[in-house]
Amino acid sequence: MRALNTTKLVLLIIGGLNWGLVGFFNYNLVDGIFGAGSVLARVVYAIVGLVAVWALVDLFMNPAEKDA
Numbered sequence: 741m742r743a744l745n746t747t748k749l750v751l752l753i754i755g756g757l758n759w760g761l762v763g764f765f766n767y768n769l770v771d772g773i774f775g776a777g778s779v780l781a782r783v784v785y786a787i788v789g790l791v792a793v794w795a796l797v798d799l800f801m802n803p804a805e806k807d808a
Contacts, residue, residue, distance in 0.1 A: 748791050748798075755788035 761767045774780040 748795055751788055751791040752795060755792065758788075 758769050761769050768776070770781050770784050771777075774784065
């Protein structure tokens with residue numbers, strides 16, 4: 741389970757850094773690497789989005805475990 745949580749965290753950080761680049765410098769790293777609107781860029785966005793939903797579900801499903 742630790743490997744899944746680490747993977748989740750890494751993907752969320754990648755997504756957050758990309759949004760930071762967009763906000764501060766108007767540069768989209770994912771589009772820069774894979775091409776704007778490409779299938780690979782859309783796959784990356786979809787994966788990061790799914791991981792964000794997973795993190796939200798994980799956050800609210802077991803709130804008692806998060807306090808420990």
